Amino acid sequence: MNRKLLCVAALLVLLLSNCKKDSYDYKMYSPAxxxxxxxxxxxxxxxxxxxxxxxxxxxxxxxxxxxxxxxxxxxxxxxxxxxxxxxxxxxxxxxxxxxxxxxxxxxxxxxxxxxxxxxxxxxxxxxxxxxxAKPGLPQKLYVDVIFHVWELNTTHPTYDVSSYQPVTYEMLQTAIQNINSAINNKLSSSPNGASANIEFRLATKNQNGATMIQPGFNKVVYSDNVKVNPLATTFNPNDFTNYINTNKATLIWKPKEFLNIHVLPYGSNTSMGTARATKQLAPQPGEELIPGVAGIAANEDDFVTDYVNTVCGMPRTLFFPGFERKIEIFQFIGEFYGLYVPTYRANITNSDYCYDTREYNTSNQSNYVNALKIGVDNEKYVADNVMDDSRYPSLLNSITLDQVNRMRSVLARCPGRMNAKTQ
The missing domain is CATH 2.60.40 (Immunoglobulin-like)
Structure with a gap:
C-alpha cells in the first residue's frame, strides 16, 4: 500500500514539474x-x-x-x-x-x-x-376606519396553536401608517406623484358613540356557526358574506360615517366579492361625470347596505407579507374608492380611467417578477404605484394626481362611499 502511494506521489511531482505558465496574457473584457x-x-x-x-x-x-x-x-x-x-x-x-x-x-x-x-x-x-403645473393642495379630509378582524375560535377542531397567527392591533396601526405615508406623497419622488391630503384614522368611537378601548378594532371570533351548510367540512367565502349580511347591524357600521374593512380568512388569490361604486350624484356646475360609474343616484342615501356594496374586504394574508416586506393594504381600499390596478386591459385606453398612471402588460412574465416593468408603450420604468398588485414587486409608495382626483370624487359623490369628514 505504501509503495502505491509513493508511486502516485512521484507521478504528481513529475506532472507538476512539466507545467509551464501560459504565455498568453488573459484579461477580462472591459468595454470601451x-x-x-x-x-x-x-x-x-x-x-x-x-x-x-x-x-x-x-x-x-x-x-x-x-x-x-x-x-x-x-x-x-x-x-x-x-x-x-x-x-x-x-x-x-x-x-x-x-x-x-x-x-x-x-x-x-x-x-x-x-x-x-x-x-x-x-x-x-x-x-x-x-x-x-404643480397642483394646489386640496382640503384635508379624514376617514374613520373600523377593521372587523375575523379570527378562528381557539376551540375549533382545526385551530392549531403552534401555527395560527392572529392579526394584531399593532399590525392595523402599521397598515394605516403606511397608507397615509404613501397617499400623501411622503415617500416618493414619482413623476406624477401627488398628495391626496386624506388621513385614514382608526375610529375612536363605535357606531353608538361609545369610546373604543382599541380604536378601529372589532374582533369577530368565528366557528362552525357561520357556515351556510352546517355539514360542510370547510369554510367558504359565502359563509362569511352571508353571515355579515345577516348581522349587518353589528358588522357593517354606518357606511356614511365609517370605512368598514373586513379582514377575512382568505388567501391572496381569493376574490373578495365586493363591488365598486355603481352610482354617483349628478354632477353640479363645474363637475363632470366620474368615468366608469354608470348610474345616477337619487341622493346620498341611494345605496344598499350589504357586504357587496358597502364593505371593503381584504384577505388576512396581507398582514403577513413575508420577510423584508411591508404591510400594504391600500390596493383594496383604493378599489373601494374607485381606483384600479394599473395594468393593461385589452381594447380599453387608460383602463384605470387615469391618464397619468403607468400601465404594464400582464402577458409579459418579467413584469411579475421584477419591479422594473415594461409598459404598454414598451418603455421601462420602476413600478411604484400604491395601486399596483401587492402580490408582485413594486415600491407601492406613490399615488398619481389623476388617481387623487378620482378617489376624492368618489368620496364626495358616490353614495355608500361618502364617509369622509373635514375634522
Missing part, C-alpha cells in the same frame, strides 16, 4: 466607449409635475454588436459600470444642458422637455416629457 453601438433611454414617464419633488429617474442601456461564428449578428448588453467614469450623459435638448441621471424642475420653462442619452459618439433616440 468605441464598443457602444446602440443606446436605449427611458425617461420613465410621459409627464412630470413641476413641483421640485417629482423626478424623472432615467434608465439607460447600452449594447454592442457581436458577430457570431454562424454569420449572424447579435446585440449584447454592456455592463454600464464597466465603462469609464462619467461616460453617460443625459442632455435636455430644449435648454442644451446636461442633467445627470435624474431630472426635476419647479418651473415651467416649456410645455415639454426632451432628452437623449450620449455615450461616446453614439446617441439615443429623443424622449419627450410633458410638464404639468
Amino acid at each position: 466607449l468605441s464598443d457602444v453601438d446602440s443606446i436605449y433611454l427611458s425617461a420613465t414617464d410621459k409627464m412630470l409635475i413641476a413641483d421640485g419633488q417629482a423626478k424623472l429617474k432615467f434608465i439607460v442601456e447600452a449594447f454592442r454588436l457581436v458577430k457570431l461564428p454562424s454569420g449572424k449578428d447579435s446585440m449584447e448588453k454592456i455592463i454600464l459600470d464597466q465603462l469609464p467614469a462619467n461616460s453617460i450623459k443625459i442632455i435636455e435638448e430644449r435648454s442644451g444642458t446636461e442633467v445627470g441621471m435624474e431630472y426635476s424642475t419647479s418651473t415651467l420653462p416649456y410645455d415639454t422637455v426632451k432628452f437623449h442619452a450620449v455615450i461616446g459618439d453614439k446617441q439615443s433616440t429623443t424622449k419627450a416629457v410633458a410638464l404639468r
